[in-house]
Amino acid sequence: MYLRHADLWRAIDDLARDHGYTISALARRAGLDPSAFNKSKRGSPDGRLRWPSLESLAKILDVTGVTPLEFFGFSAPTGTDSARGQLRLLPTMGQREASEREPFDADGFPVGKHWDPLPFPELADRQAYGVTIAGDAAEPVYRDGDIVIASPRAALKRGDRALVRTISGRMIACAFIRRTAGKLEIRPFGAAPETHDTRGIAFAHRIVWASQ
Amino acid sequence: MYLRHADLWRAIDDLARDHGYTISALARRAGLDPSAFNKSKRGSPDGRLRWPSLESLAKILDVTGVTPLEFFGFSAPTGTDSARGQLRLLPTMGQREASEREPFDADGFPVGKHWDPLPFPELADRQAYGVTIAGDAAEPVYRDGDIVIASPRAALKRGDRALVRTISGRMIACAFIRRTAGKLEIRPFGAAPETHDTRGIAFAHRIVWASQ
DNA sequence: AACGCGCAAGGAAAATAGTCCTCTTCCGGT
């Protein structure tokens, strides 16, 4: 079953929340009855499942400005094989803003509300995020304005492109060389290899996509 | 209106046809009544629109093996402003296969049925497509297995990455230098600049995204 | 030509979703 009852209703809940509505407010804004998405409208007392109609769905997509494609990207169940071929909205932020703020948690995963959603094809890593390159430090590989998509969970091997964050907040796009117990070796693009003490490094994430 | 009545019904017709069903056969295979998608079920005599239910839609997606995402990608109306913000299914093909086949029309746009759909974020160019790099000729910029997304309509300027096709079918990933009346100057990655007679070139498309 | 079969249309009945209404809870403002 590609389109599952529970996923669909979760996606509607997410849609409302992400646009600052309660489910009753969303229904009202869409011209529906406020109770249209009530719990009692999602299943009968006898256990039979109830589905919203496509007409209702079309109306709430319109008032939230979400396309059907994005919505069904949202509705992809998490952490299952059925997510294959699905789309995601990837949190994305400018390189400078990412340096000035602290938009990562202790594990190096993106958190907070300053990220902009970028629709993107399936990535195995649900923690992936995007950063817009600022300046020419990463020339000639990345140019000002390029977007790189980083995957915190992806394994890094020699030669991979990586996005490294220092504990001071600096975000460095580079080629990964190796990491040992106490040292991280990287080669910033267009520069000589560097060795960093890992105590000064917040994380190194593999770059999986880049705009050109 | 993102999700339009006519587009939806057209997408259902396409879904049936593309899987070798008539609409009544598709309904029957999905466990529905054969008349479920009849013309009389798409609108009332008084002009009121009728929509299929999500439950029916889920059933026909299951029997055809089409994900909601693919379905609503297909259902997106083409060539209209309403495509803005949409996610797209980008035709994608391996570099070798692209060389062996002739999957582009005379204008350099992807055609034919050997392309695999890759979900991808909005691109202004509705003719964009993907190619999977084969071999190490494009090292160090692109590695074997990388996917590059090319945009036939994007303007090319010096330094842009480009995907060039010769009339013999060779697909070359390179940096674009300039194009004059009769000559195309490119720099294959990790090699010296080359000048080609434009009579031997089918097209040069800008690469807008690349997996890393 | 006659027949069988699948397809499609459409009307009437049955099933399902939406609306209207009431009730209760929660939360912020005064």
Added chain:
DNA sequence: ACCGGAAGAGGACTATTTTCCTTGCGCGTT
């Protein structure tokens, strides 16, 4: 503490969709 408003639940009714049924058409086979 009180009040007003919104949220959410659920029951009864209305509206819409699906199913069941019949009819007619087109096509291939006999």
